[in-house]
Amino acid sequence: MRERYQVPIGVEIATQWAWRMLVIASAVLLGVFFLRYFSEITVPLAVAVLVTALTINLVDWLEAHRIPRIAATFIVVITLLIAFFGMLAVVGQQLATQATDLRTSVVDGISKIQDWAKTGPLKLSDDQIQTWIDNAKESIQSSDTSLITRVGEVGTTLTHLFAGFFIALFSTFFFLYEGSRIWSWVVALFPRGARERVNSSGHTAWASLTAFVRATVIVALTDAMGIAFGAWALGVPLTFAIGVLVFLGAFIPIIGALLSGMVAVLVALVAQGPWTALFMLLVVIAIQQIESHVLQPFLMGRLVAVHPLAIIFAITAGVVVAGVVGALIAVPLAACLNGVVRHLATVAEQFDDEPPDDGTEPLPGLA
Structure with missing residues (x-):
């Protein structure tokens, strides 16, 4: 009797991973479509x-x-x-x-x-x-x-x-x-057995979201006040409008305040000439350096531990999905997902560390 043809173990594992990844990708794409x-x-x-x-x-x-x-x-x-x-x-x-x-x-x-x-x-x-x-x-x-x-x-x-x-x-x-x-x-x-973890994950995501939003508002106010004050000191018109634009742009991390600050530079160039625009550019760069090296590490800290590369990817994906609004929402969503993943990983580690509750005592030396 001829032996049945056996699929190599590497191909079998790769296939199992592949169809699971396809299912996950399909679910994500379907969710994005409905959103x-x-x-x-x-x-x-x-x-x-x-x-x-x-x-x-x-x-x-x-x-x-x-x-x-x-x-x-x-x-x-x-x-x-x-x-x-x-x-x-x-x-x-x-x-x-x-x-x-x-x-x-x-x-x-x-x-x-x-x-x-x-x-x-x-x-x-x-x-x-x-x-x-x-x-x-x-x-x-x-x-x-x-x-x-x-x-x-x-x-x-x-x-x-x-x-x-x-x-x-x-x-x-x-x-x-x-x-x-x-x-x-x-x-x-949700099913009864999953409600406890869903509830705890939701509270973790909410804590991450509130920490992110409050820290971002403080950073946005600092950016707006700094750039608006610089524009006022240089005699650039539309000072308050520039401050409002910078405040809204700061909710897009890394690039938002910089792009809105460039509007202030453009207004300075049109209204006052190249030298004023150059000084306005220096003000924008100085505010950005203070934000990047002082405010962001101090305010965010470990509350919203999202890597800058992940932030860039999240912003790009948000722009592709929903434009400017997607860019505004992408980073808070990434912060929530990061907090939930960390929480569930901690819960899983605690569950693995607990001995099985089967009524038996652990063997000596294995406890």
Whole structure:
């Protein structure tokens, strides 16, 4: 009788790993697809979770001082709305008052570029410069149809933003008011044997998220105040708007504050010239060095132990999946996953170290 053909053990192990990895990858891709498909819901919910992580302690503090939780929640949410719309109002007022001066600076800058193009090393004639200007005008005029289409897309986007704002607002309110109840309901969806670890993993992820959000807010405020003060000292217009932009950009670690700081450099270049822009660039670099070598290690520490390479990968994946919003959410999600993995690994080690509870005594010398 002929022996049955045997698959080499290496191929068998590789196959078992391969199909498991395929199943995991398929589940991840399916999850990403649903997140993108329902982005009008998932993105506001993610923003609501981040805001809740930032403000939940304030609600708890008000409740501890004998204020009913629903009233404390209303106070915190209304305060957030006042701060948000107040910031928008100040930015709008500054843009309205200083936009004319900035427009004049842009026109002067274009004139200087034209003069440099004629008198500098390019030695362009007036006819050549006018030809380039005419070509630019024709390109703009020929894109009327695409411009109308883009205006329609902007209208749709604004509608989605308006709806997402209210979803995030109501979600934040209920997360602050009865987040524990909601989490208990989520835990109850899992099998009875897994509920304890799901609950402990959720609390670990929440601790990592709150630590990350609070530390990031402090870092963002420091970046915004430093760069805004530097812009004010150098006489750069739109100081408050630059500070707000830097504050929002700082929520994207490593690259966010740098990119938003480059906007300050560009405004300085347009409004004050190259020397002011150079000094503004030095201010941005100095603030970034303070953040990287002092604030990030001191504030983050071991609370959010995510390697910089992992942060870069997370930001890239977030941009691919959901654009700017994905970049904002990617690093907090990576911090939560990192905390959960560490927690489950610790629980598994403790479980392995415990002797089996079978009613027998361990042998001498093996305990």
